[in-house]
Amino acid sequence: MHNFDFVKPSSVSDAVKALSAEGAQALSGGQTLLPTMKQRLAAPAVLVSLTGIADTRGVCLDNGALSVGGATTHAAVASEARKYYPALADLAGGIGDPAVRSRGTIGGSLANNDPSACYPAAVLASGATIVTDRRKIAADDYFQGMFTTALQDGEIIIGVVFPIPEKAAYVKFNQPASRFALTGVYVAKYASGVRVAVTGASADGVFRWTEAEKTLSATFAASAIAGLSVPSDGMIADLHGSAAYRANLAKVLTGRGVAAAH
């Protein structure tokens, strides 16, 4: 790891100021950034920790929606969000292992937008809103491809607002060594319709399976999607699974998600 300076501001405005410095890089839970720095694949001059800002931690109800602070750890979401949005708590409790869940944060996961991360599926399927230091971004506009988001340079995720569905479930097929999603599907049923988001499968990162959404909005049953299939074009193919395998998993897990929705 190369040498760097470290600052831990206690307000959003101080963090924004610190991030405007040359070579500054935001640090949240560090579960991706720190290994990358250890491998010398990244060498920021200044790390700006975002975990010292009190009002970006924790969960609360906000006009019937669940608001999660950007620096809230996965472990905290798993325990504190359970009574409001159990499917989201299930997802958070299944990320990585206890060490990852105790350090990693929702804001960090969303800013990184790993194509196999769990949180993007929940955010996209819930039609959540990402609140930053300067604006609000709808989930449908936020995810823009593998490791790519709508965030501008130095923009900080303050929190995420999740509309609470009638029913939802996240079903993940683990990549056993990393416990990332080999493929994961989040199904959320709202009065306005069903949303289905798939992570881990596409080379473009998380995406909505709109064909299934239409069918499930009419009939919310696993059998309703029997005749549909996810195209394997653009799916990730690697040591752990072919493109066709991932496309098939997306369909199988969608059915399981519908059956498990609660």
Added chain:
Amino acid sequence: MPRADDLPMFTVDHSCNTPCTHNPLGVKGCGEAGAIGSPPAVVNAVIDALQRAGHAHVTHIDMPLTPSRVWSAIQN
């Protein structure tokens, strides 16, 4: 792939009641004993299970038997 937290607790026994008579240290090689017979047994068991389930065309799958490889064998 098993990780450290998948292992049960176990006690390591350092006693040596039957030393090997073919070398001066009395030591025996045993590290790979479990690795020689078990993988083909597992592969054969999976192929047997697939054939019993109606996939008679599956006669061979290369290790490691990842879910993806087993699924592909069923599809072909």
